[in-house]
Amino acid sequence: MTPVRARPQVPPATVARLPAYLRTLDVLAAEGHLLTSSEELATRAGVQPALLRKDLSFLGTYGRRGVGYDVPHLREQIGRVLGMAVPQRLVVVGVGNLGRALAGYAGIAQRGFTLVGLVDVAPDVVGTVVAGLPVRPLEALAELVAVQGATIGVITTPPSAAQHVADLLVAAGVTGILTFAPAVLHVPDDVDVRSVDVASELQILAFHGHGRRRAVDGEGA
Amino acid sequence: MTPVRARPQVPPATVARLPAYLRTLDVLAAEGHLLTSSEELATRAGVQPALLRKDLSFLGTYGRRGVGYDVPHLREQIGRVLGMAVPQRLVVVGVGNLGRALAGYAGIAQRGFTLVGLVDVAPDVVGTVVAGLPVRPLEALAELVAVQGATIGVITTPPSAAQHVADLLVAAGVTGILTFAPAVLHVPDDVDVRSVDVASELQILAFHGHGRRRAVDGEGA
Numbered sequence: 001m002t003p004v005r006a007r008p009q010v011p012p013a014t015v016a017r018l019p020a021y022l023r024t025l026d027v028l029a030a031e032g033h034l035l036t037s038s039e040e041l042a043t044r045a046g047v048q049p050a051l052l053r054k055d056l057s058f059l060g061t062y063g064r065r066g067v068g069y070d071v072p073h074l075r076e077q078i079g080r081v082l083g084m085a086v087p088q089r090l091v092v093v094g095v096g097n098l099g100r101a102l103a104g105y106a107g108i109a110q111r112g113f114t115l116v117g118l119v120d121v122a123p124d125v126v127g128t129v130v131a132g133l134p135v136r137p138l139e140a141l142a143e144l145v146a147v148q149g150a151t152i153g154v155i156t157t158p159p160s161a162a163q164h165v166a167d168l169l170v171a172a173g174v175t176g177i178l179t180f181a182p183a184v185l186h187v188p189d190d191v192d193v194r195s196v197d198v199a200s201e202l203q204i205l206a207f208h209g210h211g212r213r214r215a216v217d218g219e220g221a
Numbered sequence: 222m223t224p225v226r227a228r229p230q231v232p233p234a235t236v237a238r239l240p241a242y243l244r245t246l247d248v249l250a251a252e253g254h255l256l257t258s259s260e261e262l263a264t265r266a267g268v269q270p271a272l273l274r275k276d277l278s279f280l281g282t283y284g285r286r287g288v289g290y291d292v293p294h295l296r297e298q299i300g301r302v303l304g305m306a307v308p309q310r311l312v313v314v315g316v317g318n319l320g321r322a323l324a325g326y327a328g329i330a331q332r333g334f335t336l337v338g339l340v341d342v343a344p345d346v347v348g349t350v351v352a353g354l355p356v357r358p359l360e361a362l363a364e365l366v367a368v369q370g371a372t373i374g375v376i377t378t379p380p381s382a383a384q385h386v387a388d389l390l391v392a393a394g395v396t397g398i399l400t401f402a403p404a405v406l407h408v409p410d411d412v413d414v415r416s417v418d419v420a421s422e423l424q425i426l427a428f429h430g431h432g433r434r435r436a437v438d439g440e441g442a
Contacts, residue, residue, distance in 0.1 A: 015428050019421035023403055046405035083427035090423070097322035102419065104318045107403060111420035112427075151430050152423060176426030178419075182244055182328060184267035192429040194422045198323065198399070199332035200240035201415045202311070202373060205397030206304040206333075207236050208413040209372050 010081070014055040018078050019111075020045045021052070025075040037068040079112070089149055091117040091174075093165045094156035095125050095135050098180055102154060103131035116148035117141075121161075138168070145172035152176040159183035166193075231302070235276040239299050240332075241266045242273070246296040258289040305333040310370055312338040312395075314386045315377035316346050316356050319401055323375060324352035337369035338362075342382075359389070366393035373397040380404035387414075 024045040028036050042052035053063065056074075059081055063069040090108070092099050095118050102108065103115060118135045120126055126137045136144055144150070153169035155162050155177060162181035169177055176192045179185055182200070185193050245266040249257050263273035274284065277295075280302055284290040311329070313320050316339050323329065324336060339356045341347055347358045357365055365371070374390035376383050376398060383402035390398055397413045400406055403421070406414050 010428075015425055016421075018428070019418065019424040020405070022424070023418075023421070024405075044405060081428065082424045083430060088423065088427045088430075097325045098319075101318035101322040105419065107420045108423065111424060113420070113423055152426050175430035176423075178422050178426060184241070184245075184265060192426055194426055196417055196419070196422060197240065197244075198326065198417070199328045199334070200237075200244070201399050201417060202309065202329065202334055202397075203240040203243070203303045203305070203332060204236055205373050205399060205413055205415055206309045207231075207239070207302065209304060209309075209396035 010058045014058050017047060017055055018082055022075065022078045022082065025071055025078065028071050029075060033071050035068045036071055038063050041069065088113045088151055089116045090114065090152045090154055091119060091141070091145055091148070091150045092154045092156060093119045093141065095120040095130055096156060099156040100130055102156065103133070116150055117144040119144065141168050142172040145169070145174060150174060152178065155179040155181050157181055231279045235279050238268060238276055239303055243296065243299045243303065246292055246299065249292050250296060254292050256289045257292055259284050262290065309334045309372055310337045311335065311373045311375055312340060312362070312366055312369070312371045313375045313377060314340045314362065316341040316351055317377060320377040321351055323377065324354070337371055338365040340365065362389050363393040366390070366395060371395060373399065376400040376402050378402055
């Protein structure tokens with residue numbers, strides 16, 4: 001839902017698909033594949049082969065006819081384009097259920113990110129240790145970001161606190177914010193915001209289920 | 222990332238923005254506003270006024286010049302379009318950190334959804350009570366969906382289990398699946414899938430932060 005700005009040569013829609021390609025290449029590599037076809041890679045990534053080829057062409061990569069794509073090379077290339085070559089360090093603000101879930105989510109480390117700090121405002125949460133990290137008070141956020149070199153802030157606070165936390169993260173120097181709070185965040189143009197709103201995703205599904213039920217009128221799945 | 226099919230008269234991109242408009246209208250209503258302008262509604266929802274007006278025109282709704290939009294009416298209308306008039310019942314499969322976070326997430330109920338079932342495969346989790354609901358074994362999923370009339374299944378399992386769980390949910394008759402597992406799900410055309418991949422969102426942020434650092438070469442935020 002949040003608009004994304006990308007370097008001119010790579011359209012935002014392509015950038016948004018690169019992680020899925022990288023994830024799929026990781027699986028192919030784990031299975032021992034050294035080469036893959038655009039058909040196989042596209043199918044596994046859930047896109048049309050033509051779209052995959054077009055996306056990869058923006059990276060200057062073209063599969064060789066009859067040979068396909070070099071899996072290790074393409075992994076390395078997409079990873080580099082996504083900035084994975086630069087270690088990405090995260091701070092999570094809001095150590096409720098979701099913050100704890102994210103702190104304990106192995107997928108974050110597997111995909112090249114390091115959680116370097118947890119921050120909360122609740123007196124009974126600050127000082128506790130979650131996922132091996134001490135929960136720091138909000139007052140410590142700026143120092144935490146600076147000392148740890150965090151580039152991305154993750155907001156899992158209530159929506160009412162999200163903008164204030166975003167302001168603090170921006171002032172502390174993060175370049176990106178991932179927010180789970182159902183609130184629109186206003187940040188400077190040089191900070192990117194990605195928004196995940198679980199309830200919105202459910203409502204979009206509700207729309208389609210609702211439409212389908214009305215459209216097919218009881219015709220079974 | 223997952224393509225979304227919508228009823229012809231409402232484009233998928235518009236559907237994807239409706240929850241934000243509804244959320245914003247809820248706030249305006251809570252503040253006591255009976256009328257709002259497309260400028261105010263758009264700004265609060267984080268879109269351009271022209272886009273908001275175009276989106277709402279697909280619902281056959283046009284603000285009156287000099288008067289704006291009727292907040293209660295627009296809330297009711299968008300809610301109806303999103304299928305909120307029909308009670309939406311969810312089952313969550315995978316009661317790990319994320320599953321527990323979702324089960325305890327008040328925002329889901331506030332936005333018109335009811336969690337009716339929790340399912341997991343771990344013997345030490347099945348039978349425990351989370352958010353007031355007993356965790357049922359995977360074998361009970363089909364019966365749970367049928368008896369509870371669940372329309373949406375939420376998958377928070379490891380990626381390796383996601384397709385199998387999706388197959389079971391589809392067979393049980395859900396019309397929509399929200400998956401947090403970083404894996405592409407293959408389902409029949411009459412089932413909608415929305416995918417939330419936290420690591421992908423982070424990688425997209427990494428791309429932009431990385432690009433910016435390279436592009437502006439140290440020019441501070």
